[in-house]
Amino acid sequence: MHFDFKEEQLQFADALRRWVERGYGFETRRAIVRSASGVDDGAWATLAELGMTALPVPEEHGGFGGDAVDMFVVMQELGRGLVVEPYLATVLGAEFLRLGGVHGELLAEVAAGELKLACALGERQSRHDLNDIATRAERSTGGADGGWRLDGEKKAVLHGAAAGVLVVSARSGGGQRDAAGISLFAVPADTPGVSITGYRTLDGMRAADVRFEGAVVPESALIGSAGEGGAILEAAADYGAGLLCAEALGAMQALFDSTLDYLKTRQQFGVPIAKFQALQHRMADMYIHLEQARSMALLAAVRLAEGKPAERRRTVSAAKYRVGQAARFIGQQAIQLHGGMGVTDELPASHYFKRLAMIELTLGDSDHHLARFAALPGFTGEAA
Template structure:
């Protein structure tokens, strides 16, 4: 199997890496982090100008026909820069819902707006009782003349407080945990009956809890089958997991690079601390953990197009487990090898560890995905 990038992919990687290195340094990120919105409209526009916001969409819908590998390249750069803009939420996650579930007419209406940076989307799916069970949806959608009325509450909606539109899951039929009977609805957060409670997350991003009190959604804003959206949700979340794995690899790569540079420059007892063999061994262990994570991130990227849902889920769970283990180890080692400076909020390495910690929790932590692998056919059997 060929793991080499094509010429076009290498050009994309060089372009994206240069753009983030030039315009999204750590000082710039700290300014964005401290701003009221918590993200930069200017940076979002720059991503649009580079074609990144339309990357995974089909050219016929207004995109650039990119695939999972191209998304991985962008997400690694986002991980290294710790970019705060809602790329994963709008382009990857909600974008996958549009690509796999929306009608041609709805895609034609929404995708160009996303690609041009005029529309921010957020996927409102998680609920208090559900934890990470994708089919556990208590929010209800009742059929009325001309559309549906939604009632319920969504929690931890990343970018929910800044989104122009919310992609909301709600149950039109069946019991609370059944996969069948779930629909997807496009909701304007300014609609009557919608309440948005925004807050900052542990890593500085913005999220929100969304209240829905008899919110009307017209038929034109129903995404796909109003009772058969679960496969679309599972597919979209799978693509988001692969993208998060790539982002984590970028953050781990940056943490290791910063740590090695620090070991080469920090002096103690008249010599650089990188000359101490014990610290060299710890840096080598970090490198091994990074390469393990990188391999599994590639595996996740290759698995998102797997048509068999069981095999796809097993591969993504395995990748998420390794990403969580490697991220925790590399983050801890980076903090410890930096000493006191690693604990300060004025230094990037601590922010990298925070982001890696949050990535582990998104869409299921290590324990959750180990349980998924244990309850399922197992990675070897699934493959």
């Protein structure tokens, strides 16, 4: 299999890396994280100018029609730069809209950088099971075109307070954990009955709790068909997990590089500590984890681009598990090798470690994806 990136993909990555190095350095990021909104409008405008918001949007809606491999190089650079802008939340929301096939006007706004999205999927009781939905969607009796009434609460919605439109999963039928009976909606954040409480997360990102109390949306807000959103939800969640693997890879590479640089400059007994064989062995182990994670993350992107559901499920779960294990190992080793400085706010190492920890918990942790992988057809020898 050919794993070399195309020239256009490398150009995207290079442009993004140069912007991060020149305009989104570590101190700039720290200032953004501490600001009231936790994001920067200027940075978002730059991402749009670079074509990043248009990349995953289909060409018929003003985008470039980029696939998961194209997005892999972008997310890797965002992970390397610890970018806290609502890019992941927006492109994941755009994937829901793309799969739904009926919200071209919203996708056009995303491509132009005029609209930010967020995905309100998880609930207090659901943990990593996105089919565990208590939020209810019922046919509305009011209004000229009927529509739907939403009631419930979504927790830890990534960049929920910055979004103009929320992609919301709700149950319109079936049992609370059934794949059937799930409906998806594109809900404007200013809809009456929608209340959003934002806060900063451990890794410097922003999240929000979103409550729906009699929020009424029109029939046109549906993404896909009523009660049949389970397949879209699974496919989009796998897409998001694949993007997270790429982001984690960029963060791990940066953390590995900075740790190696530190070992070359930190001295004990008159020599750089990189000369100590025990520390060289630990760096070698970190490198092995990094390369194994890279292989799995890239394979997941390829399978996502191919669009075969069975292979997508298998490879994404395998990648999320392997990347999660690598992130924990590399993060812990980097912190230990930096010593007490590794946990200080002034050093990037602690920020990379916290971001990697949050990626592990987003869209299914290692245990969740290991169990999912083991439950897939073919794992125990039965026919797929």
